Amino acid sequence: MVCQKRTEQLSQRKNVDGSWGPCKLYSFEFSAVYGDDTPENKLFWESTPSGKLELSVVKMDVFEVGKAYYLDLEVAP
DSSP: OEEEEEEEEEEEEEOTTSOEEEEEEEEEEEEOOOSOOSHHHHHHHHHOOOOEEEEEESOTTSSOTTOBOOOOOOOOO
């Protein structure tokens, strides 16, 4: 998945003492890799030609726009 976009907004989060306080929330939008001729991406394209993912986190530097990331999904125990 390729990180396409980062946005930020004000939100709330629970502090260690149980109170709630303001924080910045960073949202990252990802899309499936395409247009890359590597064998791995060709195989991915054959079985999953499109995809979109959005994640929101409280740390700004978790992902970088323009970089590709692996997404591994497993059934939870």
